[in-house]
Amino acid sequence: MSTVPEITVSVDELIGANKYNVDEGGSHIGFTAEDVDALDEAEFLKLVKVCPAALYKIGPDGRKSFDYAGCLECGTCRICCEDTIVARWNNPAPMMGVQYRFG
Ligand code: SF4
Numbered sequence: 001m002s003t004v005p006e007i008t009v010s011v012d013e014l015i016g017a018n019k020y021n022v023d024e025g026g027s028h029i030g031f032t033a034e035d036v037d038a039l040d041e042a043e044f045l046k047l048v049k050v051c052p053a054a055l056y057k058i059g060p061d062g063r064k065s066f067d068y069a070g071c072l073e074c075g076t077c078r079i080c081c082e083d084t085i086v087a088r089w090n091n092p093a094p095m096m097g098v099q100y101r102f103g
Contacts, residue, residue: 015053020069023096027068029077030088037064043085050076072098 033039044064047056053070056077071092078089091097 011052015070015072017101018072019099019101020071021096021099022069023093025093028090028092028097029066029068029071029086031066032085032087036066039064039085043081046080047077047085050080052076 031039036044041064044056045058047066048054048058052074053072055067055070057065059065073091075089078086080086082089
């Protein structure tokens with residue numbers, strides 16, 4: 001009987017290998033309110049849970065925040081909340097955004 005080797009994967013480590021060319025001109029993701037703290041809490045909480053890069057946060061003071069700089073461009077937030085609080089989701093401008101690095 002063979003044993004399957006245990007493999008441990010660190011998502012943070014894998015994401016940390018990526019390179020990001022951040023578009024300082026603005027975010028490729030927009031919301032129904034300019035101030036993310038004004039967004040519906042239940043909908044925002046969905047984004048906190050689904051974003052693989054953990055870019056949607058609710059701080060200890062209850063304030064919501066979002067930082068597009070580390071976006072993996074997976075589109076999960078768009079699929080999750082495009083009918084509610086995600087108003088705009090575009091691919092980043094050419095030469096901007098994530099550059100995946102493996103190995
Ligand atoms: S596209 Fe993916 S990585 Fe980027 S903010 Fe949305 S859920 Fe997070």
